Amino acid sequence: MAGKAGALSDRAIVAVLCGGFFLLDFDLVVINPVLVPVSKDFGVGLGTVAFALTGYLAMVGIMQPVHGSVSDRVGRVRVLRTALVGLGVADLGAALAPNVALLIVGRAIAGGFAAALIPVTVAYVGDHIPMERRQRTMAALMSSSAVGAASATVVAGILTDLLNWRSPLLIPAIAAPLLAVVYARLPETPPVREAAGPSARERFAQVLGDGWFRFFIPFTFIEGAAMMGLFNFFNAALQKHGSSVLMSGLVTSAYGVAAIGGSVVVKAIDARATGAGMFGWGTGLLFTGYLTAALTQSVAGILIASALAGLALAVGQSALQAWILEAAAPEVRGSATALIACSVFTGAAISTAAVGPLAGRGDFGLLFAIAAAATVPVSIVGTVARMRFANSDRAMTMPAGPPPAVDREAPNSLN
Incomplete structure (x- = not known):
């Protein structure tokens, strides 16, 4: 299933990758608006149904290093296309699940395949996009993700109101295999030669041996x-306070709209703003959003919180991704980004499981207060560390463009 070499421009490559990130977040978030309807349909608690979200996030985290390592060896496009087909099949099973247990299993398997889209795509950007355009590319990918998430909340609300909660899950089940066909047009990244490149264990050891x-x-x-x-x-909080599935979806879709605006801001100030400043502003926006949601779960409160979270994704998360790409050595970029994405989504899975009982009791004020409190050390520590990295020898010696092919085949120190 290797991608065909072609003459796609950087703009066209980014457009295809944005389609994958759109589908990824559509698939991740499409379960959120239907948690309450599924709970009522199967006669189980909201905390139990939330494991469909937790299981998805956990498998996205666990499988990141596997996909990243395999992509270093067999090629990025081949891994991405295979994952899209698997994602579609798993979502079909989840949509047809006769009970909550099989729904959770189907969604967890879908998450395992979806895991490939994040680290392999980020590594692909590092392989094919010049360094001076990576921040803007990551912002475009993040905004595509947010638009996918926003679309999922609206579409799931409409389809659940008109049909049932199963119909939204059929959309990624159909779209993912079709997107795999489109991915065939992407130029493949040459895999690392077994004889010359480090083994998977050596690549992960190289990443884990680096201080950063x-x-x-x-x-x-x-x-x-x-x-x-x-x-x-956010969506479940609105529904628990009396909003319909459709209204909740429309309100939380502000996440995606704001992320688009954030992407425009990133493009406008990318050449002038520092990475530390971008990360600090992004996480500051996220803190403000969670604090707002902690104080009120009204339509207005969640609307503001969703918009601020979308801005935070475009500004803060894109800055973090660009920082990681800058720090990673070319020949272990897939493994490095996979380990980081594993950490991100494992943290997300554990946090959703930990606050599940609060969601089940409808104690969303405390839930979002905990989220705001967790954001404070992230903002402070991340901003200071990004400033230190900018002044380090590592940042001073990074190449200005994509690595030459030979760099992917020879071990390179991460000192």
Whole structure:
């Protein structure tokens, strides 16, 4: 299933990758608006149904290193296309599940395949997009993700009101295999030669032996819990306070609209703003959003919180991704981004499981207060660390463009 070499421009490559990120977040978030309807349909508690979200996030985290490592060996496009087909099949099973247990299993398997889209895509950007355009590319990908998430909330609300909660899950089940066909047009990244390149164990050891990545892994675990996990309960909070599935979806779709605006801001100030400043502003916006949701779960409160979370994704998360790409050595980029994404989504999965009982009791004020509190150390520590990295020898010696092919085939020190 290797991608065909072609003459796609950088713009066309990014457009295809944005389609994958759109589908990824559509698939991740499409379960959120239907948690309450599924709970009523199967006669189980909201905390139990939330494991369909937790299981998805957990498998996204667990499978990141596997996909990243395999993509270093067999090629990025081949892994991405295979994952899209698997994602579609798993979502079909979840949509047809006769009970909540099989729904949870189907969604967990879908998450395992979806896991490929994040680290392999980020590594692909590092392989094919010049460094001076990576921040803007990551912002475009993040905004596509947010639009996918926003679309999922609206579409799931409409289809659930008109048909049932199963129909929204059929959309990624159909779209993912079709997108795999489109991905065939992407130029493949040449895999690392077995004889010359480091083994999977050596690549992961190289990443884990680097001081910056020993910082990134625990740091992004906490960052993922705040940025990628707890906002998923905005929709359920509205429904528990009396809003319909459709109204809740429309309100929380502000997440995607704001992320688009954030992407425009990133493009406008990218050349002038520092990475530390972007990360600090992004996480500051997220804190403000969670604090607003903690104080009130009204339509207005969740609307503001969703918009601020979307801005935070475009500004803060894109800055973090660009930072990680800058720190990773070319020949282990897939493995490095996979480990980081593993940490992010494992943190998100554990945070959603931890606050599940609060969601089940409808105690969303405390839930979002915890989210706001978790964001404070992330913002302070991340901003200071990004400033230190900018002044380090590592940042001073990074190449200005994509690595030459030979760099992917020879071990390169991460000192």
